[in-house]
Each structure stands twice: as C-alpha cells, then as structure tokens.
Amino acid sequence: MSLPVPIAQPGPRPGRRLHGRRQGHALKPRAGRLVAELLPRIAVPADGPLDARLLFGDDRPLALEIGFGKGEHLAFQAARAPGTGFIGCEPYLNGVAGLLAAVADQGLANVRIHMGDALDVLERLAPASLATAWLLHPDPWPKARHAKRRFVNPGPLDLLARALAPGGLFRIATDHPLYLRHVLVTMQQRRDFAWTARTPEDWTRVPQDWPDTRFARKARGLGHEIWRLEYRRR
Numbered sequence: 728m729s730l731p732v733p734i735a736q737p738g739p740r741p742g743r744r745l746h747g748r749r750q751g752h753a754l755k756p757r758a759g760r761l762v763a764e765l766l767p768r769i770a771v772p773a774d775g776p777l778d779a780r781l782l783f784g785d786d787r788p789l790a791l792e793i794g795f796g797k798g799e800h801l802a803f804q805a806a807r808a809p810g811t812g813f814i815g816c817e818p819y820l821n822g823v824a825g826l827l828a829a830v831a832d833q834g835l836a837n838v839r840i841h842m843g844d845a846l847d848v849l850e851r852l853a854p855a856s857l858a859t860a861w862l863l864h865p866d867p868w869p870k871a872r873h874a875k876r877r878f879v880n881p882g883p884l885d886l887l888a889r890a891l892a893p894g895g896l897f898r899i900a901t902d903h904p905l906y907l908r909h910v911l912v913t914m915q916q917r918r919d920f921a922w923t924a925r926t927p928e929d930w931t932r933v934p935q936d937w938p939d940t941r942f943a944r945k946a947r948g949l950g951h952e953i954w955r956l957e958y959r960r961r
C-alpha cells in the first residue's frame with residue numbers, strides 16, 4: 728500500500744517559477760515515513776539567513792547540490808566528507824525520499840535538505856560560505872524560448888558567485904551538447920569563475936570523487952557522451 732503524503736510545497740514567487748515535476752509515483756510506506764518524520768528534522772529552515780552554524784551548529788565548510796535527483800551523488804560526497812555540511816536542493820518529492828533513505832541507511836549526520844528551488848537557498852546563504860557546488864545533469868531546456876529557465880544563466884550564477892568562497896569549486900555535468908555549449912559560452916563571459924581545465928586530458932579523465940549519477944547512467948545507456956566541467960570561484 729502507498730501512503731499519500733501531504734507536503735507543503737513552496738509556492739510560486741513573484742517573477743520566478745520552478746518548472747519540472749514535483750511528484751512521480753505515490754510513495755512507498757517507508758519513504759512516506761521518512762518524509763513525514765526524518766525530513767522535518769533535517770530540513771533547511773523555511774526562511775531567514777543561512778550559515779554553517781545555523782544549519783550544523785559549528786563553522787564547518789559547506790557544500791551544495793542543486794537538483795540532486797534521487798540523491799546518490801550527495802550521499803556519496805557526504806559519506807566521504809563527514810566534516811563538511813551538505814545542503815541538497817530538490818523539489819521532486821520522490822527524489823527527496825531517495826536521499827532520505829540514504830541518510831537513514833548510512834547514518835549521515837551532515838546532510839540538510841531543501842525540498843524546493845535551489846535559488847531560495849542561494850539567496851539566503853551567507854556570502855562566501857560555500858566550498859563546493861554541484862549542478863549535475865540539469866534540465867537542458869533545449870528550446871530557445873525556454874533558455875531562460877536554465878540554471879546556468881546570469882541571475883542564478885550571480886547568486887552562486889556570491890555564496891561561493893574564493894577558490895570554491897562549481898562542478899557541472901551534462902550529456903546534452905546544446906547545454907554544454909551554453910555552459911562554455913556563458914561561463915567564459917564571467918570574470919568571477921575560471922575553468923580549471925588545462926589540458927585535453929581534463930576532458931576525458933574522470934576524477935575519483937565524481938561518480939556517475941542516475942541521469943549519467945541513463946545517458947550512457949543511450950550512448951551519450953558525458954561532459955564534466957569544473958570552475959573555480961576567483
């Protein structure tokens with residue numbers, strides 16, 4: 728039997744709308760319990776400024792994943808860096824349930840979840856508070872008339888640049904050629920981010936701390952190439 732889970736969804740904000748699915752299939756009983764019981768304990772507060780002390784009770788470095796999907800990548804990173812505080816943002820309820828299961832199964836004490844738009848977190852984070860941010864296989868919005876919905880655009884990038892500490896890393900993965908081109912062109916125009924690639928090898932070598940996500944595996948299954956880009960906050 729599946730449990731219907733009533734969840735307060737973040738409402739639309741003036742001038743901004745979150746696009747994409749909020750829920751897929753009905754949650755299984757355990758997932759429903761995790762959403763009802765664990766999520767409120769590790770949810771990012773709904774409003775007010777955010778920093779490591781408020782979220783984790785100390786001054787640890789922070790990392791952010793934008794659109795974590797089912798959360799495997801975030802759980803992987805959180806398990807290998809217990810001294811870092813991880814903030815995951817994802818509006819898709821079934822994805823949030825996936826990360827909650829990993830948090831419970833692996834006993835991860837360093838994860839906080841915002842079930843909603845990453846921009847809501849970015850605009851409240853203390854300046855220069857993030858050490859790392861990931862944007863892995865973002866929705867490509869390939870049609871020109873939807874291009875303004877892409878995360879890699881001046882408004883979201885300004886917010887991210889403000890929240891990232893100097894030297895902080897922004898990692899992007901995509902299997903969509905159009906999005907790749909869009910990222911390369913958009914990021915090239917920014918003075919506040921520098922591409923860390925130096926040699927052609929940087930295109931093909933996969934860093935050990937960069938595992939495939941669910942979407943990466945799906946893309947590989949379809950025969951797509953995957954591109955990984957890393958930028959350093961100047």
Ligand SMILES: C[S@@+](CC[C@H](N)C(=O)[O-])C[C@H]1O[C@@H](n2cnc3c(N)ncnc32)[C@H](O)[C@@H]1O
Nearest residue numbers: 794795796816817819844845863864940941942
């Ligand atoms: C194509 S999926 C990729 C999921 C995951 N990163 C992966 O690689 O398997 C893109 C995800 O980004 C989420 N998303 C889209 N816009 C977002 C936003 N503004 N803030 C947070 N998540 C967002 C979607 O709900 C979706 O789960």
